[in-house]
Amino acid sequence: MLQLEGIEKTYLSGDVATPVLKGISFEVNPGEYVAIMGASGTGKSTLMNILGCLDKPTAGHYRLDDVDMVNLDDDELSHVRNHKIGFVFQQFHLLQRTSALKNVLLPLIYSDDYPEEAEDLAENALTMVGLADRIDYRPSQLSGGQQQRVAIARALITNPSMILADEPTGNLDSRSGSEVMAIFQRLHRDGRTVIVITHDRDLAEHANRLIVLDDGRIAEDELVDEPRDAEAELAAMTQSEEAA
Amino acid sequence: MRVLRIAGEGMNSLAANKLRTFFMMAGTIVGIAALTVIMAIGKGTEKKVMKRVEVFGPRAMMLIAGGGRALPPPDTSVTTLTLDDAQAIREEVTGLEMATPQAWQFGVSLKHEASQIQAVVWGVEPQWHEAWDWHAAEGEGISDEDVATMSRVCVIGSAVKRDLFGGTDPIGKSLYINKVSLTVKGVLEHRGTTGGDGGEFDNRVILPITTAMRRVMNVDHVGAIRIITQDVSLMEQQARQIEDLIRRRHHITPDVEDDFRIITAAIIADMVRGTSRTLSLLLMALAGLSLLVGGVVLMNILLISVAERTREIGLRRAVGATRGDIFAQFLTESLSVTFLGMLLGSAVGAAISLAIGRLTPMPAIVSWEPFALAIAFALLVGTFFGVQPARRAARLHPVEALR
Numbered sequence: 001m002l003q004l005e006g007i008e009k010t011y012l013s014g015d016v017a018t019p020v021l022k023g024i025s026f027e028v029n030p031g032e033y034v035a036i037m038g039a040s041g042t043g044k045s046t047l048m049n050i051l052g053c054l055d056k057p058t059a060g061h062y063r064l065d066d067v068d069m070v071n072l073d074d075d076e077l078s079h080v081r082n083h084k085i086g087f088v089f090q091q092f093h094l095l096q097r098t099s100a101l102k103n104v105l106l107p108l109i110y111s112d113d114y115p116e117e118a119e120d121l122a123e124n125a126l127t128m129v130g131l132a133d134r135i136d137y138r139p140s141q142l143s144g145g146q147q148q149r150v151a152i153a154r155a156l157i158t159n160p161s162m163i164l165a166d167e168p169t170g171n172l173d174s175r176s177g178s179e180v181m182a183i184f185q186r187l188h189r190d191g192r193t194v195i196v197i198t199h200d201r202d203l204a205e206h207a208n209r210l211i212v213l214d215d216g217r218i219a220e221d222e223l224v225d226e227p228r229d230a231e232a233e234l235a236a237m238t239q240s241e242e243a244a
Numbered sequence: 245m246r247v248l249r250i251a252g253e254g255m256n257s258l259a260a261n262k263l264r265t266f267f268m269m270a271g272t273i274v275g276i277a278a279l280t281v282i283m284a285i286g287k288g289t290e291k292k293v294m295k296r297v298e299v300f301g302p303r304a305m306m307l308i309a310g311g312g313r314a315l316p317p318p319d320t321s322v323t324t325l326t327l328d329d330a331q332a333i334r335e336e337v338t339g340l341e342m343a344t345p346q347a348w349q350f351g352v353s354l355k356h357e358a359s360q361i362q363a364v365v366w367g368v369e370p371q372w373h374e375a376w377d378w379h380a381a382e383g384e385g386i387s388d389e390d391v392a393t394m395s396r397v398c399v400i401g402s403a404v405k406r407d408l409f410g411g412t413d414p415i416g417k418s419l420y421i422n423k424v425s426l427t428v429k430g431v432l433e434h435r436g437t438t439g440g441d442g443g444e445f446d447n448r449v450i451l452p453i454t455t456a457m458r459r460v461m462n463v464d465h466v467g468a469i470r471i472i473t474q475d476v477s478l479m480e481q482q483a484r485q486i487e488d489l490i491r492r493r494h495h496i497t498p499d500v501e502d503d504f505r506i507i508t509a510a511i512i513a514d515m516v517r518g519t520s521r522t523l524s525l526l527l528m529a530l531a532g533l534s535l536l537v538g539g540v541v542l543m544n545i546l547l548i549s550v551a552e553r554t555r556e557i558g559l560r561r562a563v564g565a566t567r568g569d570i571f572a573q574f575l576t577e578s579l580s581v582t583f584l585g586m587l588l589g590s591a592v593g594a595a596i597s598l599a600i601g602r603l604t605p606m607p608a609i610v611s612w613e614p615f616a617l618a619i620a621f622a623l624l625v626g627t628f629f630g631v632q633p634a635r636r637a638a639r640l641h642p643v644e645a646l647r
């Protein structure tokens with residue numbers, strides 16, 4: 001469903017050119033759960049911005065569902081983001097003073113047709129991430145893990161082609177982090193395409209495929225033999241907490 | 245509809261920040277209120293002008309003895325204006341329907357049996373009735389014969405009938421002016437007040453001009469000449485012509501001021517507008533300043549808000565908002581503020597106008613026209629000062645904005 005071909009990204013600040021991505025090529029098939037891993041500063045977020053159509057590569061081609069994103073203008077890219085991509089950010093990026101429900105509904109504001117049953121969809125999405133009883137809560141009334149789960153519900157509301165998550169557990173404690181990873185595994189089992197970006201190998205190994213970036217190039221691209229099971233980790237955590 | 249949903253996002257943010265919204269709105273409220281009051285006073289004034297011009301006579305001029313520009317009370321000590329001046333005007337100025345002299349005296353004692361009142365006495369020609377379109381309601385008016393024979397008759401105003409004759413039929417009865425006995429031959433139509441500071445019209449007595457000048461006042465000058473033009477568009481020019489003529493006849497050298505003045509309907513209108521104009525100019529300045537300052541405040545608060553909400557904007561872009569959507573959201577915010585401010589300002593302005601109309605001598609009429617203008621101003625201010633913040637918000641790059 002997506003193909004990258006010789007993607008390069010070079011930042012220009014004044015006369016200084018900083019090459020960050022130096023020729024990245026890979027494909028992702030529908031339903032894959034991919035982790036993109038690499039040390040800090042290797043260009044993971046830069047790559048995710050391109051995958052998410054938030055930014056354009058300096059060179060190369062990026063095809064999403066057989067359309068070359070390089071040729072689209074800003075409005076068309078906005079449209080693609082709206083109905084094909086669900087973002088999950090490290091900082092959650094929820095609207096303050098706005099209920100969980102309204103936050104989840106936000107992407108639909110910008111869709112061409114606002115479904116009549118939008119609020120039901122949003123409630124279902126919140127239920128799916130375990131927040132059925134927090135629908136009217138505002139971000140300030142929710143824990144970090146709960147806020148990130150609202151963000152995941154928001155990413156799901158438009159039924160996108162893929163979920164793109166950049167360091168989704170970076171601001172969370174390990175238990176909340178595992179809860180988030182468990183949700184991603186569930187989404188993967190339901191057949192969704194999930195791409196998670198992280199610098200943490202333990203986290204990356206929850207995915208079925210691991211792409212390692214190093215110095216702007218792909219250093220490794222392999223399947224994970226036995227992905228870690230977030231549900232099992234959560235159960236283990238609960239057990240050791242009870243023992244203590 | 246998509247555009248309505250996006251407008252809704254703009255309004256949500258206003259509702260969530262009520263104090264901020266109020267500050268954004270304050271200038272518009274004051275500005276539009278001032279604008280509404282200006283228009284109400286303007287409209288009230290124009291109505292008053294029309295009424296006064298109607299009373300004065302839209303085609304009339306008054307040539308009044310004594311210099312200066314103001315309205316009566318005239319300077320009755322000036323004795324240079326004569327019947328011959330009136331005759332000269334009739335002969336030399338074309339396009340006039342009539343020019344009729346009148347002698348006058350103010351604050352004259354009238355006596356009838358035991359009662360006594362103060363009134364205005366005018367000596368007039370029969371044309372006076374035409375010139376003022378003011379006829380006898382009872383009995384008869386002044387006739388040519390009355391003037392020719394210097395007859396001892398008079399026609400009284402309705403207030404004189406009421407106050408001197410106790411409301412009884414005065415026709416055929418006599419009254420005394422300066423020890424001269426005059427028989428009442430008619431009562432003038434009721435005119436009421438001048439609709440302004442001119443006092444009551446009906447407190448007067450008119451006599452044949454000859455009787456007035458020779459028997460009652462003992463003068464050989466007149467107080468004024470009432471002139472009616474055939475064509476209002478010629479009035480300005482005729483007024484200048486008359487001025488030249490009378491200066492010549494009075495041997496006034498170029499460096500000396502006129503010893504008379506000519507009041508036209510246009511001058512009456514100007515004088516009525518005078519007081520309101522000062523206030524209107526003040527309010528205009530207030531309105532302009534408020535809208536401008538209010539607009540700048542609005543713009544700056546919006547700019548601050550764009551800066552504060554950079555991440556929100558980045559997120560909206562990430563979930564699918566186009567540049568146009570972001571622009572629309574912030575412009576909606578600006579326009580909603582000015583529109584709401586306009587509604588409040590119109591209400592405040594209408595209330596103040598009503599109060600002015602009730603509590604001050606200034607006329608003020610509340611109507612829908614200021615509201616239409618206010619809508620236009622609200623849209624103008626909201627757009628003008630909202631575009632820059634909206635554009636700045638729309639130009640943010642999603643990646644930078646999310647950082």
Ligand SMILES: Nc1ncnc2c1ncn2[C@@H]1O[C@H](COP(=O)(O)OP(=O)(O)O)[C@@H](O)[C@H]1O
Pocket residue numbers: 011012013018020038039040041042043044045046047
């Ligand atoms: N807008 C930019 N201008 C210049 N350099 C940038 C910009 N964005 C990122 N970089 C640089 O690109 C490199 C990769 O950044 P990033 O993709 O955020 O890395 P990662 O997410 O892997 O930590 C870093 O060295 C960073 O300083």
Ligand SMILES: [Mg+2]
Pocket residue numbers: 044045046
């Ligand atoms: Mg990063």
